[in-house]
Structure formats: C-alpha cells, structure tokens
Amino acid sequence: MNSDINVDSLKLNVPASVSSFVNGKTVQHKDPYRIRIINPSDESVVTELLEADETLVNEAVCSAKDAFAAGIWSRVAIDKRQSVLLRCAALIREHAAELAAMDTLCVGLPYHHSTLPQVFAAAAWFQYFASFIETLEEDLYRQLPNTKTLVTREPVGVVGLFSPWNIPLMSAALKLSAALAFGNCCVLKPSEQSPWATVRLVELLHEAGLPDGVVNVVNGRGVVTGAALSNHPDVRAISFTGGGKAGSLIAAQASKRFAKVTMELGGKSANIIFDDADLDQALDAALVAIFSNNGQGCLAGSRILVQNGIADKFIADFVARSEKIRIGNPFDKTTDLGPLSSKAHMERVLSYVDIVQSEGGEILSGGCRATGFEQGFYVQPTVARVNDNNTRVCQEEIFGPFVTFLSFDTAEQAIAIANDTRYGLTAYLWTNDLQRALNVADHLNSGYVLINTTMQREKNAPFGGFNDSGIDREGGKYSMHFFTEPKTTVIPLAKININKLGDTS
Numbered sequence: 024m025n026s027d028i029n030v031d032s033l034k035l036n037v038p039a040s041v042s043s044f045v046n047g048k049t050v051q052h053k054d055p056y057r058i059r060i061i062n063p064s065d066e067s068v069v070t071e072l073l074e075a076d077e078t079l080v081n082e083a084v085c086s087a088k089d090a091f092a093a094g095i096w097s098r099v100a101i102d103k104r105q106s107v108l109l110r111c112a113a114l115i116r117e118h119a120a121e122l123a124a125m126d127t128l129c130v131g132l133p134y135h136h137s138t139l140p141q142v143f144a145a146a147a148w149f150q151y152f153a154s155f156i157e158t159l160e161e162d163l164y165r166q167l168p169n170t171k172t173l174v175t176r177e178p179v180g181v182v183g184l185f186s187p188w189n190i191p192l193m194s195a196a197l198k199l200s201a202a203l204a205f206g207n208c209c210v211l212k213p214s215e216q217s218p219w220a221t222v223r224l225v226e227l228l229h230e231a232g233l234p235d236g237v238v239n240v241v242n243g244r245g246v247v248t249g250a251a252l253s254n255h256p257d258v259r260a261i262s263f264t265g266g267g268k269a270g271s272l273i274a275a276q277a278s279k280r281f282a283k284v285t286m287e288l289g290g291k292s293a294n295i296i297f298d299d300a301d302l303d304q305a306l307d308a309a310l311v312a313i314f315s316n317n318g319q320g321c322l323a324g325s326r327i328l329v330q331n332g333i334a335d336k337f338i339a340d341f342v343a344r345s346e347k348i349r350i351g352n353p354f355d356k357t358t359d360l361g362p363l364s365s366k367a368h369m370e371r372v373l374s375y376v377d378i379v380q381s382e383g384g385e386i387l388s389g390g391c392r393a394t395g396f397e398q399g400f401y402v403q404p405t406v407a408r409v410n411d412n413n414t415r416v417c418q419e420e421i422f423g424p425f426v427t428f429l430s431f432d433t434a435e436q437a438i439a440i441a442n443d444t445r446y447g448l449t450a451y452l453w454t455n456d457l458q459r460a461l462n463v464a465d466h467l468n469s470g471y472v473l474i475n476t477t478m479q480r481e482k483n484a485p486f487g488g489f490n491d492s493g494i495d496r497e498g499g500k501y502s503m504h505f506f507t508e509p510k511t512t513v514i515p516l517a518k519i520n521i522n523k524l525g526d527t528s
Contacts, residue, residue: 030354033124040071041218043079043242044225046086047235050079058215058244063131063362063400064353072215074243080210080251083239087181087208088257090236097178097206101156108153108200110231115146115196118227124354125220126191131362131400133353137316138192144480145196145224151482152204155499169516176507178206179283183252185263185273186221188214188364189319189422195221198262199228199238201502207260209238212252214265216364218242245269256280260505263287264321267491274494285495285505287321287487289420290448293441294324295463297434298332300453301475306340308477309426312451314348314404317361318372318424321492322449322471322478326417327428328437334430338408341428342388345404350393362400363423369400372423376405379416384409384427412440420446434463442468447489449473470496 041060043050056074061067075083091097096104115122122145123138132138162174182202186195195213202209213221218240225240241248253261253273260283263273267288277284294312296305312324329337353361363369369392376390389405405425407416416427431437441450450469454460464472470488473479480486485496495505 030124030128033120035121035124035128038070038219040073041222041242042073043075043083044222044238044240045079045083046239047229050075052079056243056247060129060216060219061365062128063364064128064398066366066398066400069128070219072218072242074215075241075248075251076243077247077251080241080248080255083210083241084181084252084255084257086236086239087210090234091178091180091208095234096203096208096237101159104204104206105153105157107228107232108149108204111228111233112146112149112153114227114231115142115149115224118223119143119146122192122220122223125223126217127353127361129217129219130188130191130364131353132189132317132319133358133361135356136359137353137361141190141193145193148193148197148482149200152200152502155503156204159503167513171514171516173512173514175510175512176205176503177510179506179508180207180259181257182207182209182506183255183258183261184209184211185249185252185261185265186211186213187265188216189316189321191217192220192224194264195224197497198264199224201497202262202506203228203233203238205503205506207506208236210252210258211238211240212249213240213242215242215244215248249273250276253277258282260284262497262505270493283505285487285497286493287448287497288491288493289422289446290321290323290488290492291326291418291420291444291446292322292324292449292451292469293326293328293437293444293467294451295328295431295437295441295453296330296333296337297437297454297456297459298330299455301455302333302337304475305453306337306344308451308453309341310344310348311477313426314345314360314424317363318404319364319422321420321422323422324449324451325421325426326412326441326444327426328440329428329430330437331430331432334428338387338406338428342406345388345406348404350401350403360401360404360424363402364400366400368423369402372405372421372425373402375407375416375419375421375425379407379409379414379427382409382414382416383411384414384416387428389424412443418444434459438463438466442466445491448492449478449488451477 351358389403393401483499487496
C-alpha cells in the first residue's frame with residue numbers, strides 16, 4: 024500500500040448512524056439516545072451511535088435464547104459450524120482494508136501498524152477455532168465396575184460478550200469465534216467509541232451463513248446498554264475485556280445468578296532489563312511495549328525496571344529514541360504514534376505530568392500535546408523517572424504513551440518492585456542468563472511472562488491476569504472450558520442391584 028491511505032479511495036459507506044443488530048436485521052430505532060463518534064485525528068464527527076435501551080437489550084437476549092432453544096446453531100454438525108467460521112475468516116481478509124479503516128477512524132489507531140494487523144489477527148482467530156473443534160474429544164472413564172462414564176461438553180447457552188475500544192475488532196473476533204465454535208448464541212456489546220467495524224463483522228458472519236438470532240449486537244454506553252446486558256437473567260456467561268471498575272460491577276451482578284465470568288482487565292506491567300541483556304533488542308522492545316497502539320494497551324510495558332549499572336545509558340538512549348518517534352495521521356504508513364482516543368482521555372493522560380512532579384519524580388521527555396496539529400488529540404511520547412514504586416504514576420494504569428523508569432540492583436529487588444502492584448497481567452524480562460530468567464519468571468505475579476521477546480500471543484495458551492487484572496482465561500482449551508459446561512453420563516453395562524425400599528414381600 025502507499026505511504027498515505029486516502030480514506031475516500033477505500034469507498035467506505037459511512038452511515039449516518041450505527042445501530043444495533045438483532046435477529047439478523049439492523050434495528051430501526053424510535054427516538055433513541057444518540058452518541059457522536061468523534062474522529063480523534065481531526066475531531067470531526069464520523070457518525071452517530073444509536074443507543075440500545077433495556078427493552079432492546081431484552082429483545083436481543085430473547086433472540087439469542089430462542090435461537091439456542093431451536094438448536095439452529097448449537098445442534099448443527101461440527102463441519103457446518105466450521106464452514107461458517109472459515110468462510111467468515113475469508114471474508115474478514117477480503118474486507119480487511121475496510122474494517123481496519125473503520126476502527127482507525129473511530130479511535131485513531133495507526134492503520135498500518137495497529138488496526139490492519141488486528142484485522143488479520145481477527146481472521147486468524149476464526150480459522151483457529153474452526154480447526155480446534157475438529158479435534159474435540161470426549162472422556163470415557165471405567166473406574167466403576169461394569170459401568171462406562173462418559174463426559175461430554177455442551178454449550179453454555181446465551182453468552183454476553185463485551186469488547187473494548189482499544190483493540191475493537193480483534194477482541195470481538197476472539198470472543199465471537201470461540202463462543203460460536205462451541206455452539207453458543209451471543210449478544211455482543213462493543214465499546215460505544217468503536218462499534219462500526221464490529222457491526223460490520225457480524226454482517227459478514229451472516230453473509231458467511233450464520234443463522235439469524237445466533238449473534239446479536241447491542242450498542243450503547245456501559246451504564247445503560249452494558250448494565251442491561253450484564254443484569255439479564257438469561258445471560259449465562261459473560262466475557263468482558265475493559266476497565267476494572269466496569270468489570271467489578273458486571274462480576275457482582277453476574278454472581279447474583281451464578282453466571283460464569285471471564286475478565287481481562289487492566290495492567291501495570293513491568294519490563295525488567297538486566298545488565299547482561301541484548302540491550303539493542305531490549306531497547307527496541309521497550310519502545311514497542313509502551314508506544315505501540317498509541318500506548319493504549321492493557322499489556323503495555325509501562326514500568327521499565329533497569330539494573331543500576333546500565334540504567335543511565337539505557338534511559339538516555341530510550342529518551343533519544345522516543346523523541347524521534349513519528350507522530351502523525353494514523354493513515355500515514357510512516358506514523359508511529361497517532362492521536363489518543365478522545366479529548367477526555369488525552370487530558371487524563373497529560374494530568375500525570377503534574378502528578379509525577381508533585382511526587383518528586385522527573386519528566387525526562389514529552390509531557391505535552393504534540394505540536395504541529397491544529398486539531399486532534401495528539402500527545403508527545405512521555406518519559407518519567409521516579410525513585411519510588413509507590414508513586415501514583417507507578418501504581419495507576421495511565422493507558423497512554425507514558426512510561427516510568429525505575430532502577431534496581433538485584434533480581435530479588437526487581438521481582439519485589441514488579442510484584443508491588445495490584446495488577447498482574449503481563450511481564451517482560453530481558454537477560455541472557457537462562458537460569459536467572461526462569462527463576463525470575465517463576466516469581467513474577469503475572470499471568471503472561473515474556474522472556475527476551477515482544478508480545479506474542481500463543482493461541483493455545485491461556486491469556487489473562489492475576490489479582491485486579493482479571494478472572495479466568497481465554498485461548499485454546501481455556502476458552503472451551505469457559506464457553507461449555509461438562510456433562511457426565513453414567514451407563515451401567517449390566518443390570519444393577521437396587522435396594523427395594525418399602526417392599527415388605
């Protein structure tokens with residue numbers, strides 16, 4: 024593709040509004056609450072979102088419940104499900120440019136380096152779970168004499184799926200592909216900031232052959248649409264990716280009816296760099312870990328811990344490189360860092376500059392809106408250095424291109440600092456000492472540890488966090504465990520003796 028993408032050349036059919044999608048049809052609202060979707064690159068209005076109220080959410084859940092009861096998806100042969108999932112993967116790839124542009128317009132993520140790769144990752148998840156269900160096995164036990172005990176897995180039923188704004192399509196695709204592969208019917212609630220591509224994804228699913236009612240989309244704010252979905256008595260499982268505050272409210276409501284939940288929440292991940300590491304690779308990776316996706320990632324390496332002997336030079340090199348990061352139009356191929364997702368979010372990220380300074384830290388670089396932009400929510404990559412991990416900048420998730428440096432002497436100190444957080448999603452570790460790497464990894468309170476590498480997502484492995492970073496896991500068999508229920512069937516092979524209660528003969 025050319026360096027700059029002309030959005031008009033993509034021939035996007037920008038709708039006047041984005042609605043919900045229920046029982047195979049776009050919902051025609053009557054006087055709905057409207058939410059403007061703002062392009063963070065130039066502050067123009069992309070389109071409007073029409074909010075689903077409690078009544079409409081109930082219609083969506085009932086549609087999914089009816090479809091599940093009818094067995095039009097849950098009881099079809101596995102090869103039929105596979106064909107739909109694989110066809111959807113092909114359609115996603117076919118429409119990749121369109122889908123990526125939709126997400127970029129809504130949240131400002133770089134087209135070439137964020138949304139386009141995420142679209143292809145979305146297709147890969149549909150292909151992966153289509154293959155996964157081909158290998159499903161049933162368990163047979165023979166411990167009881169003259170008896171076979173069969174364990175099968177059945178879909179949960181109606182599941183609620185909540186996807187975030189920072190990886191809009193990919194997150195929705197991961198959840199949908201897994202839930203559908205195992206026969207569930209779904210109600211999907213995208214973020215109100217980035218619903219457009221996700222609705223288009225569901226349209227492509229229907230084009231691929233998905234029956235009406237199996238997947239429904241409800242759009243709106245969390246306090247209205249999200250609350251109605253999470254509180255609905257017929258939603259038997261909820262998969263949520265987003266902020267901790269919303270996650271805790273949803274989990275509390277789900278627990279009242281014993282619904283299952285899996286949650287991927289926030290992070291404050293440590294990136295630990297020892298003095299024997301490949302420092303060139305560690306530097307490249309540290310920049311990617313915090314500044315990719317515009318710094319808006321729960322798995323960002325936002326606390327960089329550097330061993331004292333190399334700290335000053337490493338930090339100086341990091342600052343020099345961060346000041347050369349190319350800020351610009353998210354459709355420009357040379358752009359490294361686009362705008363933040365909204366004005367409110369930009370203001371929140373920049374508020375931490377004063378917090379760092381008030382707590383005795385130092386801003387080494389950045390800390391301001393980027394110059395040269397008449398409009399848009401562009402900020403400079405910001406680098407801070409502090410002496411205490413108990414500062415707010417080290418304890419609170421900033422969710423932007425804002426990184427904090429700390430230093431340490433020993434592996435034990437690095438582990439203590441890394442674990443001194445209420446989060447525990449990911450951790451990065453750089454050293455050429457394999458024994459030390461494995462020992463440190465064993466002691467890190469993180470759900471996903473990466474040694475001498477940037478983020479790589481193994482689809483078979485569980486992904487999720489400890490503590491405030493979430494509940495349960497998704498990926499491979501872990502998604503299967505969440506989106507299915509085990510059923511045990513006991514089959515005697517001979518007539519059994521039963522006590523004859525009440526028989527006095």
